[in-house]
Amino acid sequence: MIKLYNVSKTYAKATFKAVDDLTLEINSGEIFGFLGPNGAGKSTTIKMITGILTPDSGTVEIDGINLADNPIAAKTLIGFVPDNHETYETLKGIEYLAFIGTMYGVPSATVKERVDEYAAMFDLTDALPNMISSYSHGMKQKLSVIAALIHDPKVWVLDEPLTGLDPQSAFQLKQLMRRQADKGNTVFFSSHVIDVVEKVCDRIGIINHGKLVAVDTLDNIRESGKVSLESMFLTITAEDKRQ
Numbered sequence: 001m002i003k004l005y006n007v008s009k010t011y012a013k014a015t016f017k018a019v020d021d022l023t024l025e026i027n028s029g030e031i032f033g034f035l036g037p038n039g040a041g042k043s044t045t046i047k048m049i050t051g052i053l054t055p056d057s058g059t060v061e062i063d064g065i066n067l068a069d070n071p072i073a074a075k076t077l078i079g080f081v082p083d084n085h086e087t088y089e090t091l092k093g094i095e096y097l098a099f100i101g102t103m104y105g106v107p108s109a110t111v112k113e114r115v116d117e118y119a120a121m122f123d124l125t126d127a128l129p130n131m132i133s134s135y136s137h138g139m140k141q142k143l144s145v146i147a148a149l150i151h152d153p154k155v156w157v158l159d160e161p162l163t164g165l166d167p168q169s170a171f172q173l174k175q176l177m178r179r180q181a182d183k184g185n186t187v188f189f190s191s192h193v194i195d196v197v198e199k200v201c202d203r204i205g206i207i208n209h210g211k212l213v214a215v216d217t218l219d220n221i222r223e224s225g226k227v228s229l230e231s232m233f234l235t236i237t238a239e240d241k242r243q
C-alpha cells in the first residue's frame, strides 16, 4: 500500500543524507511503527510519503500510484497527522473539519456523522464551536487526528501521534488505528515510545542516521525470546554511529 524504493533526501546545505537509500513496503491492513532516535529521519521520511517533500532520488508509491507522477490522486488516499498540529487558528474547530471535508469531496452528512463519532471519542464535542486559537496543544492534536480521518483514508500517516495525548485519548487513538487496519487500511506512525509501539504495531522499522537498520514483525521479535524491542532498539542504534 505504501512503497518506498531507494528514497534519499539531503536538505539544502546539509553535509549528510537525512534519509539514505530507504526501501520499504507497508501492507494493507497493517499497523507499522517507525522508530528511531531524534534526528534519525522519521519526519523526513513521513514528509516524502505524504508528498510534502520531494525525494532527491527514489520513488514513492501509494496504492500503486506513483506520487511524483500523480500527486493529487496519491495524496487523496492519505490522511496525515503532522507532529506540529498546525491548523487554522482563526477558524472554529467545526469549521476546520467542514473545510477539510469539502476539500476531499466528502458529503456533508458523512462529515457530520464522522465528526460526531470521533469528537465524542476524543471528548472534543463541546470545544468544536470554539476558535482553534483557544485550544490546548492536546486539543489541537485531537482535531488534527479527526481531520485526517474525515475522508476515511486508505493510508493513515501519523508523526509522533501519541506524544502529548492524555491516557484516554491515547487509548482511543490506538483503538482507532486498529480499527483502520482491520478495515484493510494501512497505518504508518512514528514514535519514540517503545511500549506503545510494542503494544499496537504489527511490524516495526528502525531508522538511524537516515538508514533503515531493521524491519521485523513484533511476533518474530517476541518469538525470538532473546531481546525486548527496547534492548533491540538501543543496541541497533548505539552500534550504528554515523561514519
Ligand SMILES: Nc1ncnc2c1ncn2[C@@H]1O[C@H](COP(=O)(O)OP(=O)(O)OP(=O)(O)O)[C@@H](O)[C@H]1O
Pocket (backbone or CB within 6 Å): 011, 012, 014, 018, 036, 037, 038, 039, 040, 041, 042, 043, 044, 045
Ligand atoms: N528543514 C530542515 N532543514 C535542514 N535539516 C533538516 C530539516 N529537517 C530536518 N533536518 C535534519 O534532517 C535529519 C533528520 O531529521 P528528521 O526531522 O527527519 O528526524 P526525526 O527522526 O523525525 O527526529 P525527531 O525524533 O526529533 O522528530 C536531522 O539531522 C535534522 O537535523
Ligand SMILES: [Mg+2]
Pocket (backbone or CB within 6 Å): 042, 043, 044, 083, 159
Ligand atoms: Mg520527527
